[in-house]
Amino acid sequence: xxxxxxxxEIVQLAKNILPKKKNKIRGMYMAxxxxxxxxxxxYVGLNNSNxxxxxxxxxxxxxxxxxxxxxx
Amino acid sequence: MQGxxxxxxxxxxxxxxxxxxxxxxxxxxxxxxxxxxxxxxxASLLVGILFFGADIAVLASGTIxxxxxxxxxxxxxxxxxxxxxxxxxxxxxKIIASKFVELTHxxxxxxxxxxxxxxxxxxxxxxxxxxPVAISAPLLISLGFAPVTAVVVPLxxxxxxxxxxxxxxxxxxxxxxxxxxxxxxxxFGAMFLGIGSFMSGISIAHYYKGWKGVKEGLxxxxxxxxxxxxxxxxxxxxxxxYLSSFTAGIAGLLVGxxxxxxxxxxxxxxCSAGRAEKGNFSFITAFSAYLILIAVVFAVYLIxxxxxxxxxxxxxxxxxxxxxxxxxxxxxAATKYASIxxxxxxxxxxxxxxxLSYLFYRFKKLWPAGxxxxxxxxxxxxxxxxTVTVFTMSMMAVVMTETGMTTYMAYGMAKYTGSAYVxxxxxxxxxxxxxxxxxxxxxxxxxxLQNKVATLLGVSPFIILGLQTAGGAIGTMxxxxxxxxxxxxxxxxxxxxECLKATSLYAVVQALVLGILxxxxxxxxxxx
Numbered sequence: 001x002x003x004x005x006x007x008x009e010i011v012q013l014a015k016n017i018l019p020k021k022k023n024k025i026r027g028m029y030m031a032x033x034x035x036x037x038x039x040x041x042x043y044v045g046l047n048n049s050n051x052x053x054x055x056x057x058x059x060x061x062x063x064x065x066x067x068x069x070x071x072x
Numbered sequence: 073m074q075g076x077x078x079x080x081x082x083x084x085x086x087x088x089x090x091x092x093x094x095x096x097x098x099x100x101x102x103x104x105x106x107x108x109x110x111x112x113x114x115a116s117l118l119v120g121i122l123f124f125g126a127d128i129a130v131l132a133s134g135t136i137x138x139x140x141x142x143x144x145x146x147x148x149x150x151x152x153x154x155x156x157x158x159x160x161x162x163x164x165x166k167i168i169a170s171k172f173v174e175l176t177h178x179x180x181x182x183x184x185x186x187x188x189x190x191x192x193x194x195x196x197x198x199x200x201x202x203x204p205v206a207i208s209a210p211l212l213i214s215l216g217f218a219p220v221t222a223v224v225v226p227l228x229x230x231x232x233x234x235x236x237x238x239x240x241x242x243x244x245x246x247x248x249x250x251x252x253x254x255x256x257x258x259x260f261g262a263m264f265l266g267i268g269s270f271m272s273g274i275s276i277a278h279y280y281k282g283w284k285g286v287k288e289g290l291x292x293x294x295x296x297x298x299x300x301x302x303x304x305x306x307x308x309x310x311x312x313x314y315l316s317s318f319t320a321g322i323a324g325l326l327v328g329x330x331x332x333x334x335x336x337x338x339x340x341x342x343c344s345a346g347r348a349e350k351g352n353f354s355f356i357t358a359f360s361a362y363l364i365l366i367a368v369v370f371a372v373y374l375i376x377x378x379x380x381x382x383x384x385x386x387x388x389x390x391x392x393x394x395x396x397x398x399x400x401x402x403x404x405a406a407t408k409y410a411s412i413x414x415x416x417x418x419x420x421x422x423x424x425x426x427x428l429s430y431l432f433y434r435f436k437k438l439w440p441a442g443x444x445x446x447x448x449x450x451x452x453x454x455x456x457x458x459t460v461t462v463f464t465m466s467m468m469a470v471v472m473t474e475t476g477m478t479t480y481m482a483y484g485m486a487k488y489t490g491s492a493y494v495x496x497x498x499x500x501x502x503x504x505x506x507x508x509x510x511x512x513x514x515x516x517x518x519x520x521l522q523n524k525v526a527t528l529l530g531v532s533p534f535i536i537l538g539l540q541t542a543g544g545a546i547g548t549m550x551x552x553x554x555x556x557x558x559x560x561x562x563x564x565x566x567x568x569x570e571c572l573k574a575t576s577l578y579a580v581v582q583a584l585v586l587g588i589l590x591x592x593x594x595x596x597x598x599x600x
Contacts, residue, residue, distance in 0.1 A: 024456075025452070025453055025456045028106070028456040028457065028459070028460045029452075029456060031460060032459055032460055032463060035139060035463060036139070039136050039139055039140075042132045042135065042136045043136055043390070045132065046129060046132050046133055046136070046392070046393060047391075047393060049129070049393075051128050051129070054128045054129060054132040055128055057132060058117075058128065058131065058132055058135065061135055062114065065110040065111075065113060065114060065464065066110075068106050068107060068109075068110040068460050068463075068464060069107050069110050069111060072103075072104040072105075072106040072107040072110075072457065072460065072461075
């Protein structure tokens with residue numbers, strides 16, 4: 001395999017793989033960010049015995065878990 | 073069984089469902105840790121509602137307490153990976169490794185013991201997550217070892233230093249999830265892992281050359297083993313457990329490189345060592361980041377007034393209200409749940425050392441252009457998976473605890489296994505890290521369960537938790553994630569089965585030896 005062919009293959013491989021990897025990592029961080037923002041909602045609900053707020057918070061946490069499922 | 077439903081075999085098996093699910097998803101369906109943890113967290117919520125009378129407050133509390141518990145561990149993981157990358161971008165790791173290649177002459181077994189046992193253990197002391205295998209395996213290949221040997225040896229070699237490695241992230245889980253004396257926990261963990269250290273050395277020699285290899289390598293195994301196990305135990309008992317693997321790894325490297333290589337029986341026969349990579353700076357300069365880390369940690373941990381002063385300055389903790397299931401299982405209110413002394417937390421010290429190392433390398437003109445960006449990018453990419461995995465696993469584990477499932481499982485195990493539980497105990501830790509690829513995650517999953525069973529059986533929780541974490545450490549050698557990492561970095565993908573076959577044998581034997589030893593300690597010698 002010539003050097004040029006090898007370089008072309010490497011570039012092609014990078015094009016195919018890198019965006020997926022980048023999105024995967026972004027997705028994981030997005031899920032982690034949502035979990036911590038949601039932490040505040042659930043925490044406030046828990047300390048005020050507000051079942052509605054806790055339920056909303058848990059629903060958001062389920063969404064974050066779904067993101068983890070999707071991206072990992 | 074106050075606050076819990078009546079113990080029946082059916083409900084007891086249902087309580088195991090979330091853990092069984094996480095194990096099945098990872099082992100049978102080969103899902104990642106984060107994905108399996110997310111699904112199993114949902115399973116734990118459902119089992120909690122349907123079979124353990126959990127209401128929304130209990131589930132919400134368990135979920136966010138689980139998330140909060142991870143802060144301390146994530147802080148260490150991020151710090152350790154940052155420090156590792158600061159050293160790596162300057163090319164210092166190649167200099168450190170090449171020094172030891174040079175010192176081992178052409179003795180292949182000695183190379184395996186120093187570069188496949190002591191060296192990955194040292195790296196594990198600073199930074200885990202598969203990095204020890206990722207660095208050692210290609211190095212062994214460059215020395216002419218078969219690809220499978222190059223993967224299997226560091227996998228076996230680094231396990232004993234996993235618990236106190238990454239500056240204590242796995243050990244910190246034991247401390248965070250229980251209210252037991254941390255020093256005593258460390259002492260028993262270090263004792264079992266010290267024995268594990270010898271077993272790792274023997275396993276490597278046996279794997280390479282059978283019993284002939286053990287005989288040939290025995291002097292080196294004894295000397296390096298005493299240095300590593302001795303340092304590990306001294307540090308864990310008398311200085312700080314968070315640095316014990318790190319310093320034990322250094323001791324092993326120094327003794328392996330400077331003492332064992334001078335023994336008559338290991339004098340060079342033929343100098344067939346591969347060419348070591350030479351850099352344009354000295355070994356001491358390359359090693360300076362770790363000397364800085366030692367200085368920072370020693371300063372804070374050994375100067376007691378300084379530590380006490382810093383401890384009081386910033387304590388991070390959150391109050392949580394009491395929760396109770398329909399059956400009456402109570403979780404007490406906490407004023408500062410899982411609080412962290414931020415200025416003396418291992419994560420803070422590692423980040424400080426990383427920053428000081430950066431300044432040092434910059435002063436020495438070793439810092440590459442764009443090095444900061446490289447460190448940030450690498451760290452962010454490397455820790456993403458571990459971060460999310462720890463989140464979901466911890467949420468599942470604490471939900472199971474807050475709903476009473478863990479207690480219920482513990483009652484069942486105590487009832488159904490009796491004194492045999494002590495021998496089974498390390499296999500539970502082993503199973504956890506086999507599935508999750510991490511001693512930390514294994515401890516998150518099983519610490520509370522093992523602690524509870526120990527209490528119910530009336531045996532020392534320190535011994536049982538020592539077995540849990542030692543088993544968890546041993547399990548990392550045949551975790552599919554780590555094996556895949558090893559075969560990946562050696563361009564040996566597809567031969568994972570061969571590696572697993574080798575490591576699983578040594579993992580099972582090591583866990584069994586520890587279980588039997590612990591059984592003798594408890595039931596014959598009344599230790600603990």
